[in-house]
């Protein structure tokens with residue numbers, strides 16, 4: 001057995017995993033805890049198998065994360081993948097079809113894991129697959145008008161095909177996922193210990209939710225969210241078009257909320273790779289000091305809240321706000337740019353206003369010459 005020649009995985013307890021996630025992911029504490037536990041159990045499972053005492057009686061803790069756009073689902077997965085020393089693949093469910101149709105077979109997900117593991121099968125068998133956009137493979141046959149007639153090639157078939165991966169069976173995996181594959185290059189991979197994390201927005205789920213007066217979550221769980229979404233039940237997901245067998249193989253469910261104004265503010269400044277830090281560093285290279293005032297950051301956050309895209313749109317807004325400054329950075333050397341509410345408003349107005357020729361001569365938001 002090749003597994004015994006390799007080192008056992010790092011010993012990490014859930015609190016350590018969560019602490020690492022906390023550095024990069026703001027809020028979403030329930031999701032971070034659930035992922036930390038799932039990752040911890042996964043490491044336990046791998047150690048047990050490597051020590052020759054596989055945990056046969058314990059089910060895998062595959063996870064389903066549900067939350068609005070830009071709340072950090074993919075970001076959580078990427079962050080987790082960075083510090084767990086395991087093969088980790090992020091797959092987009094919409095790229096897959098059931099076998100025989102144009103598109104990737106689901107085995108390709110495992111093929112990519114194999115690639116990550118430098119073609120070492122036993123190492124790939126310890127990996128983690130994050131399947132994003134699973135809400136897009138819901139059964140939609142009641143409306144589907146596809147070239148395949150009533151056949152729902154995009155959704156239900158992919159869920160069906162994924163069952164064998166999720167539950168842990170031997171599958172035959174193409175070894176050359178980056179090229180067109182030929183018939184001969186398949187290797188058997190056992191998916192028993194591969195952990196699956198799935199995520200989706202299920203954004204129009206409310207259409208399928210039955211009206212309920214009583215909220216399903218306790219008040220404390222919901223307190224942090226600005227506009228608390230009602231708890232999503234198994235029945236809601238079934239109505240939405242997820243298969244019972246598919247859901248049954250994702251026993252850990254986490255519902256993420258939209259980020260609050262204060263959390264969005266933290267997203268801008270706190271993580272080591274935050275957008276503000278990045279632009280501050282960029283400008284520092286030109287000798288320009290970026291001084292961020294809370295009023296300015298809040299103005300950016302409010303703009304993002306208006307767009308309803310969570311943290312996703314904030315980097316673009318910041319880019320718009322700083323465009324002129326970045327453009328003129330070389331000539332601004334030695335100056336301090338104060339990013340306050342007035343600066344943000346003026347910069348956004350300048351960047352979204354009428355085409356340049358039609359505009360009255362603009363004030364200079366960068367150096368604060370008044371408009372005339």
Ligand SMILES: Nc1ncnc2c1ncn2[C@@H]1O[C@H](COP(=O)(O)OP(=O)(O)OP(=O)(O)O)[C@@H](O)[C@H]1O
Nearest residue numbers: 024025026069070071072073074075201267311312
């Ligand atoms: N909770 C968070 N903490 C820190 N940064 C975040 C958080 N949520 C989102 N971001 C930032 O916003 C970007 C977009 O978020 P992400 O891709 O995780 O959204 P998502 O929940 O996967 O949305 P979608 O359903 O649209 O895919 C991330 O790359 C990250 O920079």
Ligand SMILES: [Mg+2]
Nearest residue numbers: 073074075132
């Ligand atoms: Mg995403």
